[in-house]
Amino acid sequence: MMVVGLILLCRNNKVLTFLWLLRYSGDSNASSEVINEDDSFYVNMTTEDLLQPGHVVKERWKVVKKIGGGGFGEIYEGLDLVTKELVALKLESAKQAKQVLKMEVAVLKKLQGREHVCRFIGCGRNDRFNYVVMQLQGKNLAELRRSQPRGAYSLSTTLRLGLQILKAIESIHEVGFLHRDIKPSNFSMGRLSHNCRSVYMLDFGLARQYVTATGEVRPPRAAAGFRGTVRYASINAHKNKEMGRHDDLWSLFYMLVEFVNGQLPWRKIKDKEQVGVMKEKYDHRLLLKHLPSDFRQFLDHIYALDYHIRPDYCMLSGLFERCMKRRGIKENDPYDWEKHYTDNSATTTVTTSPAVISKPPLAGSILTFVDKPAIIKDLKDKTEISTPVPPGTHGTDNMLDDNIMASFEDHGENETGGVKEGHLQGEPRQAG
Ligand SMILES: Nc1ncnc2c1ncn2[C@@H]1O[C@H](COP(=O)(O)OP(=O)(O)OP(=O)(O)O)[C@@H](O)[C@H]1O
């Protein structure tokens, strides 16, 4: 009953209008970069969507449903008619000023074969949209946190997620890129029995190459535009300084604090500048309250880093491992969402235990709509955004080599429009 009610709620025009207003009030926020909230929990399908259920892309990927829509694109679950597997399709309108999918494809390809990375399946474009097809994952870490009774993860879950996220960040740094939008909704758990306990890193649209062709760290720009999501952005990023590897780790730090506490002190503040000021004044040691005392070392380390210094990933992962060992936390222990509990305030009952998983949880399944309290809470909590790349840069705020960029092939379309030749294969540009 609750499920139907909520689906109706989501389809109710007034509610949809309300959601749109929220999005656009974000747009007109003092920091004009605000275009997109974090932690998107609802998926509002409209007739303006680039695809509808049943559409087939490139005669191969049949749209099942929309599962996400961020500031830069639309994400759909699809069925691969060739392999019969479920896939994720990420689209951006060919018309939109901020083109970031080319970067997404470039980085995804660079990362292929690594842990915590979705398998790349295909990409292309037509006159209406650019798209990338990749392995479909399960729920993102923002959704999963909010579906917890306290809106927070246990220390056991936090430490194990933290360690996987750290390794994912290390991987992207190893291939010469910064992610620059590390936040819970950019990480998903796998959805199949063999990978549902693995974290996957998503969304490379704001990535930037920080090394030169010869592997040296690029000289930092004197000033750079803000990139990322206000809630998780480092103080450095707030100051429009060139972001480095340490900034991704600062965002991880804020994520960890939010995981265990259920919130960050600046969660209700919308204005980017105000959040920056608050972060600067805030005694970050207070954020460590619910984390093991070892995390003082994490904080000290990221404070000590700058753009040029390579973070000590090994020391940081050792810290997680030490804390886990001391507390008797085992890799096979159930994650919070795998434990059996009944939340009285909602209809959600999460019952999957790792030992008995026979059926993988469906990504973006109906459960997405079940957590009513979380949805209501979220509507009040739309302060999070990713910032766009400037119009016309096509997301190449970067130094991508031509091979990677050229690999964003052009593909013809079935049912969705005509074919245009590879305009995405143009010269890589570098933002100023
Ligand atoms: N491969 C995938 N499998 C399953 N779900 C996915 C996948 N890629 C993205 N999603 C879902 O769609 C959401 C938005 O995706 P993504 O972050 O890539 O888009 P975005 O438009 O860049 O979003 P934002 O600007 O909000 O960060 C994710 O939070 C996740 O829930």
Ligand SMILES: [Mg+2]
């Ligand atoms: Mg995202």
